[in-house]
Amino acid sequence: MPSSILRRAGARVRAGVRRAARRAVCGAVVTSVLAACGGGGDSAGTPPTEPRPPASADTFALRALATAKGIRLGTAIDRGLRTGGTAGTSFRALVARHFSSLTAENDMKHQRLQPQRGVYAWGGADSIVAFAETHGMQVRGHTLVWHQQNAAWLANGTWTADEARALLVDHVTTVATRYRGRIAAWDVVNEAFEDDGTLRNSVWQRTLGADYIALAFRTAAAADPQARLFYNDYGIEWPGRKQDSTYALVQRLLAAGVPIHGVGFQAHFQAGQLPPNFAGTLQRFAALGLDVHITELDVRVRTPSTATDRATQAQNYRDVVAACLQVSRCTSLTIWGVSDGDSWVPSTFAGWGDALPWDAALQPKPAFAALYAVLAGR
Numbered sequence: 001m002p003s004s005i006l007r008r009a010g011a012r013v014r015a016g017v018r019r020a021a022r023r024a025v026c027g028a029v030v031t032s033v034l035a036a037c038g039g040g041g042d043s044a045g046t047p048p049t050e051p052r053p054p055a056s057a058d059t060f061a062l063r064a065l066a067t068a069k070g071i072r073l074g075t076a077i078d079r080g081l082r083t084g085g086t087a088g089t090s091f092r093a094l095v096a097r098h099f100s101s102l103t104a105e106n107d108m109k110h111q112r113l114q115p116q117r118g119v120y121a122w123g124g125a126d127s128i129v130a131f132a133e134t135h136g137m138q139v140r141g142h143t144l145v146w147h148q149q150n151a152a153w154l155a156n157g158t159w160t161a162d163e164a165r166a167l168l169v170d171h172v173t174t175v176a177t178r179y180r181g182r183i184a185a186w187d188v189v190n191e192a193f194e195d196d197g198t199l200r201n202s203v204w205q206r207t208l209g210a211d212y213i214a215l216a217f218r219t220a221a222a223a224d225p226q227a228r229l230f231y232n233d234y235g236i237e238w239p240g241r242k243q244d245s246t247y248a249l250v251q252r253l254l255a256a257g258v259p260i261h262g263v264g265f266q267a268h269f270q271a272g273q274l275p276p277n278f279a280g281t282l283q284r285f286a287a288l289g290l291d292v293h294i295t296e297l298d299v300r301v302r303t304p305s306t307a308t309d310r311a312t313q314a315q316n317y318r319d320v321v322a323a324c325l326q327v328s329r330c331t332s333l334t335i336w337g338v339s340d341g342d343s344w345v346p347s348t349f350a351g352w353g354d355a356l357p358w359d360a361a362l363q364p365k366p367a368f369a370a371l372y373a374v375l376a377g378r
């Protein structure tokens, strides 16, 4: 039994759901979750004897617990959705069961959507939106304007201000119009600041200056008036110049009447190193009248990870959810992937990984039990 959190979550499940006892516990892990992860039966290999209840009545599902707390629980999907065979079926069942919001990890980025100038490729993005709609999930659109993962033709081109403005307006209008009314929230502008709080050197900043940010929000609002429009960044969970620059930006946009409705805190953390007073930071932005979303949560550990690492990670997941629950405008929390097998972390940070609540075999980790417990109010 890896942690006391896991034990507590397992015990409450056993106490509260006697009817489902045969599939309720496997060690201390919820067996119906194991089934959703591809296990298909209990710890002895016996198939479930009852049909699974519909998702809305599925009290084992994280999405039901989160919904009851007023939070959309999301995940980001990319490679996993396309996995074929049994693995893909199990993955998709798990996603539909535990999450009520989807973000395209890569498929709504410029590079994927407009690989050639004026030629749009919708396949990946469409499949994610369709999956979400089939399963009663919302979509967080990610991302309209960014300095990374722009198509080579854009990134390597030389543009006048007028050309850059036309390219930005065309891309934002085309994408937001295609999904008009079907995206709950768009990350309109992503990562506009350097870590020191100065405006990041990007194709947009070089050509249009800081004005590109307001232009992006106004253009997105014109194309999809129903979507909630977000500024999204990493590192702003910590007090400091980057957070303060973001706060000042948002204040300026609001004062100028620019349609911005929220700030996304990516929340890519290292185990054992959470920002101080994260709830206070969320509240600082919420007090401006904004929604605050946690948009890309993961908690990486050094690999190979130990049981102690996974217990610390579980506590960190718990603490982040608890911070969100303290702030009424924190209405959405997205985990940046499902399983350690799909995470972006190992390829970016050598020697780090295992950042997600399910392992590479789609088995729930202590972080899953911690999420379950905190969302269940335990």
Ligand code: G3I
Residues within 6 Å of the ligand: 078, 105, 106, 148, 149, 190, 234, 266, 296, 344
């Ligand atoms: O799709 C190609 C594939 O065809 C090719 O064979 C392969 C070879 O490298 O690359 C594949 O593209 C990769 C893509 O992920 C899909 O797997 C890119 O190289 C790789 O750079 C890209 O990484 C993504 C990264 O953004 C790029 O900056 C990660 O998956 C994605 O998780 C990550 O997400 C970002 C958020 O958008 C913004 N916040 C930070 C977060 C983590 O970096």
